[in-house]
Amino acid sequence: xxxxxxxxxxxxxxxxxxxxxxxxxxxxxxxxxxxxxxxxxxxxxxxxxxxxxxxxxxxxxxxxxxxxxxxxxxxxxxxxxxxxxxxxxxxxxxxxxxxxxxxxxxxxxxxxxxxxxxxxxxxxxxxxxxxxxxxxxxxxxxxxxxxxxxxxxxxxxxxxxxxxxxxxxxxxxxxxxxxxxxxxxxxxxxxxxxxxxxxxxxxxxxxxxxxxxxxxxxxxxxxxxxxxxxxxxxxxxxxxxxxxxxxxxxxxxxxxxxxxxxxxxxxxxxxxxxxxxxxxxxxxxxxxxxxxxxxxxxxxxxxxxxxxxxxxxxxxxxxxxxxxxxxxxxxxxxxxxxxxxxxxxxxxxxxxxxxxxxxxxxxxxxxxxxxxxxxxxxxxxxxxxxxxxxxxxxxxxxxxxxxxxxxxxxxxxxxxxxxxxxxxxxxxxxxxxxxxxxxxxxxxxxxxxxxxxxxxxxxxxxxxxxxxxxxxxxxxxxxxxxxx
Amino acid sequence: xxxxxxxxxxxxxxxxxxxxxxxxxxxxxxxxxxxxxxxxxxxxxxxxxxxxxxxxxxxxxxxxxxxxxxxxxxxxxxxxxxxxxxxxxxxxxxxxxxxxxxxxxxxxxxxxxxxxxxxxxxxxxxxxxxxxxxxxxxxxxxxxxxxxxxxxxxxxxxxxxxxxxxxxxxxxxxxxxxxxxxxxxxxxxxxxxxxxxxxxxxxxxxxxxxxxxxxxxxxxxxxxxxxxxxxxxxxxxxxxxxxxxxxxxxxxxxxxxxxxxxxxxxxxxxxxxxxxxxxxxxxxxxxxxxxxxxxxxxxxxxxxxxxxxxxxxxxxxxxxxxxxxxxxxxxxxxxxxxxxxxxxxxxxxxxxxxxxxxxxxxxxxxxxxxxxxxxxxxxxxxxxxxxxxxxxxxxxxxxxxxxxxxxxxxxxxxxxxxxxxxxxxxxxxxxxxxxxxxxxxxxxxxxxxxxxxxxxxxxxxxxxxxxxxxxxxxxxxxxxxxxx
Numbered sequence: 001x002x003x004x005x006x007x008x009x010x011x012x013x014x015x016x017x018x019x020x021x022x023x024x025x026x027x028x029x030x031x032x033x034x035x036x037x038x039x040x041x042x043x044x045x046x047x048x049x050x051x052x053x054x055x056x057x058x059x060x061x062x063x064x065x066x067x068x069x070x071x072x073x074x075x076x077x078x079x080x081x082x083x084x085x086x087x088x089x090x091x092x093x094x095x096x097x098x099x100x101x102x103x104x105x106x107x108x109x110x111x112x113x114x115x116x117x118x119x120x121x122x123x124x125x126x127x128x129x130x131x132x133x134x135x136x137x138x139x140x141x142x143x144x145x146x147x148x149x150x151x152x153x154x155x156x157x158x159x160x161x162x163x164x165x166x167x168x169x170x171x172x173x174x175x176x177x178x179x180x181x182x183x184x185x186x187x188x189x190x191x192x193x194x195x196x197x198x199x200x201x202x203x204x205x206x207x208x209x210x211x212x213x214x215x216x217x218x219x220x221x222x223x224x225x226x227x228x229x230x231x232x233x234x235x236x237x238x239x240x241x242x243x244x245x246x247x248x249x250x251x252x253x254x255x256x257x258x259x260x261x262x263x264x265x266x267x268x269x270x271x272x273x274x275x276x277x278x279x280x281x282x283x284x285x286x287x288x289x290x291x292x293x294x295x296x297x298x299x300x301x302x303x304x305x306x307x308x309x310x311x312x313x314x315x316x317x318x319x320x321x322x323x324x325x326x327x328x329x330x331x332x333x334x335x336x337x338x339x340x341x342x343x344x345x346x347x348x349x350x351x352x353x354x355x356x357x358x359x360x361x362x363x364x365x366x367x368x369x370x371x372x373x374x375x376x377x378x379x380x381x382x383x384x385x386x387x388x389x390x391x392x393x394x395x396x397x398x399x400x401x402x403x404x405x406x407x408x409x410x411x412x413x414x415x416x417x418x419x420x421x422x423x424x425x426x427x428x429x430x431x432x433x434x435x436x437x438x439x440x441x442x443x444x445x446x447x448x449x450x451x452x453x454x455x456x457x458x459x460x461x462x463x464x465x466x467x468x469x470x471x472x473x474x475x476x477x478x479x480x481x482x483x484x
Numbered sequence: 485x486x487x488x489x490x491x492x493x494x495x496x497x498x499x500x501x502x503x504x505x506x507x508x509x510x511x512x513x514x515x516x517x518x519x520x521x522x523x524x525x526x527x528x529x530x531x532x533x534x535x536x537x538x539x540x541x542x543x544x545x546x547x548x549x550x551x552x553x554x555x556x557x558x559x560x561x562x563x564x565x566x567x568x569x570x571x572x573x574x575x576x577x578x579x580x581x582x583x584x585x586x587x588x589x590x591x592x593x594x595x596x597x598x599x600x601x602x603x604x605x606x607x608x609x610x611x612x613x614x615x616x617x618x619x620x621x622x623x624x625x626x627x628x629x630x631x632x633x634x635x636x637x638x639x640x641x642x643x644x645x646x647x648x649x650x651x652x653x654x655x656x657x658x659x660x661x662x663x664x665x666x667x668x669x670x671x672x673x674x675x676x677x678x679x680x681x682x683x684x685x686x687x688x689x690x691x692x693x694x695x696x697x698x699x700x701x702x703x704x705x706x707x708x709x710x711x712x713x714x715x716x717x718x719x720x721x722x723x724x725x726x727x728x729x730x731x732x733x734x735x736x737x738x739x740x741x742x743x744x745x746x747x748x749x750x751x752x753x754x755x756x757x758x759x760x761x762x763x764x765x766x767x768x769x770x771x772x773x774x775x776x777x778x779x780x781x782x783x784x785x786x787x788x789x790x791x792x793x794x795x796x797x798x799x800x801x802x803x804x805x806x807x808x809x810x811x812x813x814x815x816x817x818x819x820x821x822x823x824x825x826x827x828x829x830x831x832x833x834x835x836x837x838x839x840x841x842x843x844x845x846x847x848x849x850x851x852x853x854x855x856x857x858x859x860x861x862x863x864x865x866x867x868x869x870x871x872x873x874x875x876x877x878x879x880x881x882x883x884x885x886x887x888x889x890x891x892x893x894x895x896x897x898x899x900x901x902x903x904x905x906x907x908x909x910x911x912x913x914x915x916x917x918x919x920x921x922x923x924x925x926x927x928x929x930x931x932x933x934x935x936x937x938x939x940x941x942x943x944x945x946x947x948x949x950x951x952x953x954x955x956x957x958x959x960x961x962x963x964x965x966x967x968x
Contacts (some may be wrong), residue, residue, distance in 0.1 A: 104833050111642055124639065132637035138629040141636075145622040145629075152625070152816040152849070153616035155608065158595055188672060188839040195838055199708075204688065217837075224683075224837035332636040334843050349588050353701075353708035354679055355672040355839060359818045362843065365636070 012047060013054035017062075018305045020055070022273055024064060024075055035065055035073035062303050083398045083407040086268070086419040086455075089212075089233040091241035094248045098207040098230040098255075101223035101448050107216050110430065110445065119437035120462075120471040125215070125266060126331040127414050127461035131385055133369065133378045137330060141365050151361055160186045161363035167370045168337055175298065176312025177321065183339045185351055186358045190296045190324035193338035194259070195221050196350045197320040200343040201290040202227055202256035209248055209258040209289075211240050213417075213446035213455070215266040218259060218294075229448050230255065236408045236417065239265055239272035242279055249287045257290040263307045264297035267417045267446055267457040269410020271301070274308055281313040290343070292320045296336075299328040299379055301412035302387040317341035325366055327414060328379065333362045386412060386461065393460040396469060400476025402483050414461035419454065424483040426456040432478045438471050497538035498947070500529060502872045504539070508548060508559055519549055519557040547879065567882045567891040570752070570903040570939075573696075573717040575725035578732045582691040582714040582739075585707035585932050591700050594914065594929065603921035604946075604955040609699070609750060610815040611898050611945035615869055617853070617862045621814060625849045635845055642836075644670045645847035651854045652821055659782065660796025661805065667823045669835055670842045674780045674808035677822035678705050678743070680834050681804040684827040685774040686711055686740035693732055693742040693773075695724050697901075697930035697939070699750040702743060702778070713932050714739065720892045720901065723749055723756035726763055733771045741774040747791045748781035751901045751930055751941040753894020755785070758792055765797040774827070776804045780820075783812035783863055785896035786871045801825035809850055811898060812863065817846045870896065870945065877944040880953060884960025886967050898945035903938065908967040910940040916962045922955050 023029045036044065041052035056073050059065040065073040089095075110123075145151060165181035172179050187193040194217075202208060204226035210218060212231035222229055230248055233241045240260050249255060260280070262272040272280070284291040293310040301307060311321040320343060324336035335358070340347040351357075369375055390409070393416055397407050406419040420426065426442035433440050443455030462468055507513045520528065525536035540557050543549040549557040573579075594607075629635060649665035656663050671677040678701075686692060688710035694702060696715035706713055714732055717725045724744050733739060744764070746756040756764070768775040777794040785791060795805040804827060808820035819842070824831040835841075853859055874893070877900055881891050890903040904910065910926035917924050927939030946952055 104837075108833070126639055129634040129637040134633050134635065134637035137636045138633060142626055142629050145626050149618045149622060150613040150816070151618065152621045152814040153613040153618035155610055155815040156818065191837070192839045220833075220837040224834050330636040331639040332634070332844060334640065334840065349592070349704075350708050353588075353675070353704040355676045356818065359846065360816060361845075 013051045013058060014305060016041070016045060016047065016051065016055040017058045020059060021064065021303065021305065029075050031075050033075045034071070035059075035075060037072050083394055083405060083409075086236050086406040086408050086417060088235055088237075089241075091233050091235065091244055092247070093233075093244050094252075095212050095231040095233060095451065096449060098228040098252060099448055100226070101219045101229050103216055103219045103445065103448060104223050107220060107445055110442070113431075113434055116434065117437055118439045120468060121439045122459045122471065122475070123439035123441040123457075124459050124461070125415055125441075125457070126327055127382065127386070128463060129331070130463060131382050131461060132330055133374065134330075136374060137333075137365055137369060140368050141361065144361065144364055144368075154360075156357045156359055158357060160184075160357055161360060161367060163371075164363040164367035165337075167367045171370065172309075174306040175295070175309040177309055177339070179339055183344060185338050185340065185344070185347055186363060187336040187338060187351065188334045188355060188358060189326055190294055190322050190336040191217055191221065192351075192355065193322035193324070193336045194218060194292065194294060195225070196347045196354070197290075197292045197322060197338065197340065197343070198222065198225055198227065198257065198259075199350050200320070200340065200346045201292070205254075206256040207252060207254045209245060209255055211260055211265060213267055213443070213452050214259075215261075216445040219448065231447060231449065234265065234268065234270065236268040236270050238276060239270045240280070242276060242283065245280075246283060249283070249289065255287075255289050257292050258284055259292045259294065260310070261294045261297065262310055263295060264300060264410055264413035266297070266413075267415060267441070269408050269413050269415070269417065271307070271411060277308065277310050278313050281310055281319060285316050285318050290320060291318060292322065294322050296322075296324045296327050297413050300383060300386060300414065302383050303411065304380065304383055311339065314341065320347075328382070329366060329369070329375070333366060335362055335366055383412065385463070386414065389460045389462065389464055390416065392464040393458065393472075396472035397476075400473050402480050404483075405479070415457050415459050418456050418458055420456070420479060421483045422454055424454045424479065426453055428482050429456065429475075429478055432482065433475055436471075436474050436478075438475055440475070496531060497535045497542060500525070500531065500535065500539040501542045502868055504543060505548065505872050505875065506868055513559050515559050517559045518555075519543075519559060521556050567878055567885075567889060567893075570720050570890040570892050570901060572719055572721075573725075575717050575719065575728055576731070577717075577728050578736075579696050579715040579717060579935065580933060582712040582736060583932055584710070585703045585713050587700055587703040587929065587932060588707050591704060591929055594926065597915075597918055600918065601921055602923045604952060605923045606943045606955065606959070607923035607925040607941075608943050608945070609899055609925075609941070610811055611866065611870070612947060613815070614947060615866050615945060616814055617858065618814075620858055621849055621853060624852050625845065628845065628848055628852075640841045640843055642841060644668075644841055645844060645851060647855075648847040648851035649821075651851045655854065656793075658790040659779070659793040661793055661823070663823055667828060669822050669824065669828070669831055670847060671820040671822060671835065672818045672839060672842060673810055674778055674806050674820040675701055675705065676835075676839065677806035677808070677820045678702060678776065678778060679709070680831045680838070681774075681776045681806060681822065681824065681827070682706065682709055682711065682741065682743075683834050684804070684824065684830045685776075689738075690740040691736060691738045693729060693739055695744055695749060697751055697927070697936050698743075699745075700929040703932065715931060715933065718749065718752065718754065720752040720754050722760060723754045724764070726760060726767065729764075730767060733767070733773065739771075739773050741776050742768055743776045743778065744794070745778045745781065746794055747779060748784060748894055748897035750781070750897075751899060751925075753892050753897050753899070753901065755791070755895060761792065761794050762797050765794055765803060769800050769802050774804060775802060776806065778806050780806075780808045780811050781897050784867060784870060784898065786867050787895070788864065788867055795823065798825065804831075812866070813850060813853070813859070817850060819846055819850055867896065869947070870898065873944045873946065873948055874900065876948040877942065877956075880956035881960075884957050886964050888967075889963070899941050899943050902940050902942055904940070904963060905967045906938055908938045908963065910937055912966050913940065913959075913962055916966065917959055920955075920958050920962075922959055924959070
């Protein structure tokens, strides 16, 4: 069997499908191209006839292939949304020299303004409450309260909730990670995990290579720790530029870590191809630089295919894997987790001294839900909803925004990244939109530079009601005004 | 039944005994006084004859009463706890030069050993679960789940739970603090508050003056932040030595903060006199050194009288007040809070970047309970229980430990500080006791030096069952063995 298909713990046909999906995403196979025939698949990948058939049918059901009578399977004309893709940056060198982050004031200004009466929140990076299984979680929590009268009156366990960690370890198998529950540290959200990871591997003044653009949460963590950010150009298709990163590693002192979101990058939505992941892991290993991955979104990829984590390529304990349940399961539970390779003892120490162990109730509620078939059912539903909402969002942008607008079209997640005509101030748009009760995330929050001032991140995690459509119409008018 | 007797989860005769123990402790009943007769008890407390008899026999067995033939029960000559107070240190100068903390390995070794099968946990610094209103909190939490289907599916509020902060501000009035709810930051326990406070005022390498001995949680925070500890001699009666602290401020560079537990100091239980508090606040102001107070225990002072916080003496926003509900309300809710004077904006930023905002559920549950009369009722009950348990603990130490043993006798809180004959290794005692399923906190955890190796902290937060008595008997044998 083809060695590239050996992501463990996944049915073979899904792995084969993922392989061809990679090829489609990378435009190796384009719309109209003929898919290798079933017999060719059998021969090339040493799989059974039935596996080859299952692969093609799966891709057809997911909308990637169409069967033409007597001719076989063909790559479907991608449902091209009328918005062009965002401009790819020059991927050959880092954007700027490493610098201390000074983003917090901008962010708090935005957040405090966001406290005003908001009708439509297009600024957040989470789904709307109705996309999550709130009632089911409440029912589980209620049962737990009946069964455990000491839930709040007993100290939390110093080892964390074993059941929860076991569930997480089981789920991690599909990302290619084989973890012992004891290798898992439960945290208050992925933000705490990133904090602990950076504190474990770097000191104040050290340089951290980050994607550009990246989410402001990460920049704030670095600012609060006095670390310097080195912004590496990042593609909306394939993620961080390995060329620019490699150059940076050769020419910049004191890079202590690289932080990336390999799947559904925030804010652009890029998914790193497996070959890139392998190279990135090797690159960091060779330069003895820690690799920190934030894998909070991968459960929200539209096609539901498991994605191999960077950690799954790690053979030297050099990757720190961080994730949260905030986006996929419950925005109101502050649950994240991490596995930290050679820094595990150090992050355990830092966590204990920082916030002690997470409380029992949230871990137990999440564990019970995630161990049941309800979790996969929920994930299927939220993915379907998110795909629809992404398409409707792109349609709305095509309809209401100026024709020069460009937009990322991520294959999952809760937001799109919008590129406005150069010179449009997303801060001005933010302020105007606020007057109409619409919250946006202006691009200036996503970098230490002013490089993304004409970008903005818009939420597509909300059911597309008339009110949302009207908000897009209003936002379009504001963008046209500001863009002049 | 007398309402003061309504401590749940305890046989009635024990509660009645605690009531009379209180009266003896408060000298309402003195040595030689006649105890109400069994018939009087039956009448006054509406209990059965057998309960009244059990009560008297229990108090007799515990050594508080003696039966005189044909005359009834009498209060025994004050069983002054036969354990002398612990040795006061030389209060004139700091113990050692400032040094980096290296405590974590010792602590994790102890904690990991503590994972074994423990029958009696005398190592923790919290009350036993039965001292807390678990069922009442669960009932409130259940109701909230019914009322708020989006509790877990909605992002947490960026301003924190206003109701909770209002309740905290109201309660703070009795400590002499006038706070706006917006001046309050809710944290994951007091440990996170101390973290944020230290990060706000100091950098790695800076010196922090601390009480000696102090609780290992604080030393671990400092170790994790790379700060140096300057240990200031501290009295079991009056708290930190102001003379030694003043000398340290004049002679040591780079002291950025002083951290103290003014009320029921951990581990010694000292309560700082108000005149000392005033001087301490002025001293820090004059030297432009931040003063951080951890006020987590003051609700557990036996007489229930409000204690003025250090913050209440602060006129220049130089005091950071930290507290938690972990000891007083619910060890299983990770709830702390802080008000940070001139560093408020900075701690808000650090908290946002560290763990975001605390989840809604625990804040709402705590807010509702604390706003009701049930909270004060609970505090009265837990204080009574803790007083009884402290006395019984001191008795057990007097009975079973070597006669050279000394012991703090705190007027509240959940632990006593035991001084063993010089040369006794509390680590050895810890290890021997563990073999019998008894967990202790050896003194070496409470300092960066080996100054307290012949001390240990023992929990008095547990109802004194036969099993606890037996554990003390066992521990006494071990101490005698180890002390030779």
